[in-house]
Amino acid sequence: MNAQLQLYNKHLLTTVEDGLSYKDYISTQEQPFEELRVSIITLSGSVVYDNMLSTDSLDNHRSRPEIAEALKKGSAYLIGRQSLSDGRQYFYSATKGERVIVRTAIPYSSSLKELLKADFNFLGIMIGISLAMSVLAYFATRRLGKNIERLNRFAAKAENGESINEDEKFPNDELGSISNHIVQLYAQWQQTIREKEIAHEAKLKEEQEKIRIKKQLTNNINHELKTPVASIQVCLETLLSNINISNEKRQELIERCYINNERLRRLLEEVSLITRMEDGSSLINKEPIVINNIIDEIANELEIMPNDERLNLIIDFKERVVVNGNLSLICSIFRNLTENAISYSGGKNIYITLVENNDQWCKICFEDDGTGVEEKQLSRLFERFYRVDKGRSRQKGGTGLGLAIVKHAVAFHNGNISVRNRSEGGLCFEFSLKKNNE
Numbered sequence: 001m002n003a004q005l006q007l008y009n010k011h012l013l014t015t016v017e018d019g020l021s022y023k024d025y026i027s028t029q030e031q032p033f034e035e036l037r038v039s040i041i042t043l044s045g046s047v048v049y050d051n052m053l054s055t056d057s058l059d060n061h062r063s064r065p066e067i068a069e070a071l072k073k074g075s076a077y078l079i080g081r082q083s084l085s086d087g088r089q090y091f092y093s094a095t096k097g098e099r100v101i102v103r104t105a106i107p108y109s110s111s112l113k114e115l116l117k118a119d120f121n122f123l124g125i126m127i128g129i130s131l132a133m134s135v136l137a138y139f140a141t142r143r144l145g146k147n148i149e150r151l152n153r154f155a156a157k158a159e160n161g162e163s164i165n166e167d168e169k170f171p172n173d174e175l176g177s178i179s180n181h182i183v184q185l186y187a188q189w190q191q192t193i194r195e196k197e198i199a200h201e202a203k204l205k206e207e208q209e210k211i212r213i214k215k216q217l218t219n220n221i222n223h224e225l226k227t228p229v230a231s232i233q234v235c236l237e238t239l240l241s242n243i244n245i246s247n248e249k250r251q252e253l254i255e256r257c258y259i260n261n262e263r264l265r266r267l268l269e270e271v272s273l274i275t276r277m278e279d280g281s282s283l284i285n286k287e288p289i290v291i292n293n294i295i296d297e298i299a300n301e302l303e304i305m306p307n308d309e310r311l312n313l314i315i316d317f318k319e320r321v322v323v324n325g326n327l328s329l330i331c332s333i334f335r336n337l338t339e340n341a342i343s344y345s346g347g348k349n350i351y352i353t354l355v356e357n358n359d360q361w362c363k364i365c366f367e368d369d370g371t372g373v374e375e376k377q378l379s380r381l382f383e384r385f386y387r388v389d390k391g392r393s394r395q396k397g398g399t400g401l402g403l404a405i406v407k408h409a410v411a412f413h414n415g416n417i418s419v420r421n422r423s424e425g426g427l428c429f430e431f432s433l434k435k436n437n438e
Contacts, residue, residue: 004033016099037107041101043099046061076093079091091106092104150179231257289325291323311347311349321354325413329413334366344370345371351367352365366430384401410432410433
């Protein structure tokens with residue numbers, strides 16, 4: 001009612017402020033309600049027009065509640081005030097303009113009261129609909145609340161960095177789909193973090209192991225150098241201090257110096273070779289190598305050795321084997337294994353057998369028929385400077401690096417090597433070499 005009356009009041013205000021005849025507007029324009037009372041009042045409260053009462057009989061309206069409120073706020077309405085002018089009860093609506101206030105009023109007639117009377121049937125229907133909507137809303141919000149609660153628990157776990165159980169799925173709706181997607185992304189992120197941590201730990205362990213091995217290698221080299229250097233120094237001091245030494249003794253001391261010097265040279269060469277394989281493998285040249293030719297060279301070298309130092313070589317290579325690798329390193333594999341068998345096996349024969357040969361790999365077995373070693377020592381044979389019989393190894397001029405070089409050379413060619421005791425006696429070294437080493 002107030003909205004309709006305010007709209008009428010504004011149209012009338014526009015007519016008044018434009019200097020047009022407001023009486024004509026009131027008489028000609030359709031009014032929103034029957035028995036509409038229209039009053040035009042100055043800002044000071046004087047009534048200049050009233051379509052139902054004479055202005056002479058009307059007092060100042062500035063104190064009327066709807067007028068006072070309109071003066072403050074620009075518009076106002078009042079429900080059920082009895083008019084002091086005619087004694088009837090009205091609904092008032094007032095609108096303030098620049099110079100005047102337009103006030104309209106509707107008397108509370110029987111038709112208007114009937115219109116405004118509450119429809120209890122409608123209220124009952126609306127209450128029923130409201131209750132039904134409330135029940136439906138309860139179950140809908142309850143499900144939504146559980147989803148939000150689960151999402152909140154997930155957020156708390158994610159904030160603390162806890163692992164998330166992906167098996168706990170959200171419902172198949174829009175919120176559930178978004179929530180499941182978030183959980184999966186978080187789980188993938190956690191998995192990535194774990195993999196990075198594992199990789200970092202592995203890299204750190206690898207670096208620490210390299211540092212430990214290099215430190216151990218340095219200590220071992222220092223220890224291995226002391227014996228030949230001390231021996232050379234003793235021989236030289238003896239030669240320098242004993243002018244009248246016999247020619248036989250002088251020759252013996254010179255030969256001892258030469259032997260120890262040769263041992264030092266071999267030690268430095270082998271340490272250099274291991275270091276080169278570890279730190280600069282990409283700089284080592286590779287070319288097609290015929291394994292059969294290397295074995296033939298080993299056989300020729302054994303042929304010219306003294307009978308008390310040589311072993312019989314029995315070869316079972318039925319195919320020609322070509323590997324793309326480094327000639328020096330592959331030769332070192334066979335020479336070191338051969339020298340190891342000659343020096344320490346105590347056997348009479350060496351067996352070199354081609355176990356497997358295909359486009360990708362070749363597998364070779366290198367055996368001797370000597371005494372073998374204790375089972376507990378097998379796993380340490382490839383360690384640097386490890387000797388089964390330390391005193392005997394030094395007497396034979398061994399550096400303790402031969403089998404370590406074999407292991408690194410095999411690894412350089414992307415292969416593996418293992419050792420075991422033969423049931424017939426002696427050791428069996430079985431190793432593989434990848435043919436295409438780019």
